[in-house]
Amino acid sequence: MKLIASLTSPFARKIRVLLLEKDIPCELQVDIPWNADTRVPHYNPLGKVPVLLKEDGRPLYDSPVIAEYLDTVITSPQFIPEDRCRAIDVKQLEALADGVVDACVTIFLERKRPPERQDMEWIDRQQGKIEHGLQALEKTLLDGPYLLGEQLTLADIACACALGYLDFRFPDIDWRSEHPRLLAYAEQLFARPSFVKTRPPL
Numbered sequence: 001m002k003l004i005a006s007l008t009s010p011f012a013r014k015i016r017v018l019l020l021e022k023d024i025p026c027e028l029q030v031d032i033p034w035n036a037d038t039r040v041p042h043y044n045p046l047g048k049v050p051v052l053l054k055e056d057g058r059p060l061y062d063s064p065v066i067a068e069y070l071d072t073v074i075t076s077p078q079f080i081p082e083d084r085c086r087a088i089d090v091k092q093l094e095a096l097a098d099g100v101v102d103a104c105v106t107i108f109l110e111r112k113r114p115p116e117r118q119d120m121e122w123i124d125r126q127q128g129k130i131e132h133g134l135q136a137l138e139k140t141l142l143d144g145p146y147l148l149g150e151q152l153t154l155a156d157i158a159c160a161c162a163l164g165y166l167d168f169r170f171p172d173i174d175w176r177s178e179h180p181r182l183l184a185y186a187e188q189l190f191a192r193p194s195f196v197k198t199r200p201p202l
């Protein structure tokens, strides 16, 4: 298997962490979808990373689909529970964390435009999504070391990748002091070898 990814994509990081946690060998093919010579649209018509090339060469996207595929073909350790209702809880939280990342990426791209063409209302709207998303994640953390209790799931990997992306692209957003439960939670996840090995390059 081969993973096509950029080293800074938080969606790709989610898959890279999952591969390491599940100890699945997978070649990494770095491809930056914004570059003129990118091959990503050849595999994903949406032109986005990550893309997983399965053993049979067929491409899979996007990250929730890849994650579900990996957890289906290699069942141990499991990151999406067998129980369908609990699986939906995990995927709901994954969607929430991914939504925070989507809002971050939108702001990052908007800020790359010339200052006079940046839409502040649009940026504020995205900032609201980040803040409300973090509040919802913090609220979920009541009952255990992980979002859904005692077991580390895909929801935690997605959430820590979202927080890591905030650190990487938005060091000015002080989520740690606003969300003390998320802070303690994230620090233990960031210390795992899978997160250390996939830190975005400086």
Ligand SMILES: N[C@@H](CCC(=O)N[C@@H](CS)C(=O)NCC(=O)O)C(=O)O
Pocket: 008, 009, 010, 011, 033, 034, 046, 047, 048, 049, 050, 061, 062, 063, 064, 098, 105
């Ligand atoms: N929903 C997609 C989002 C992937 C995504 O937005 N990737 C970004 C990099 S962080 C990308 O490839 N952007 C290129 C583009 O939008 O053209 C997933 O979960 O895989």
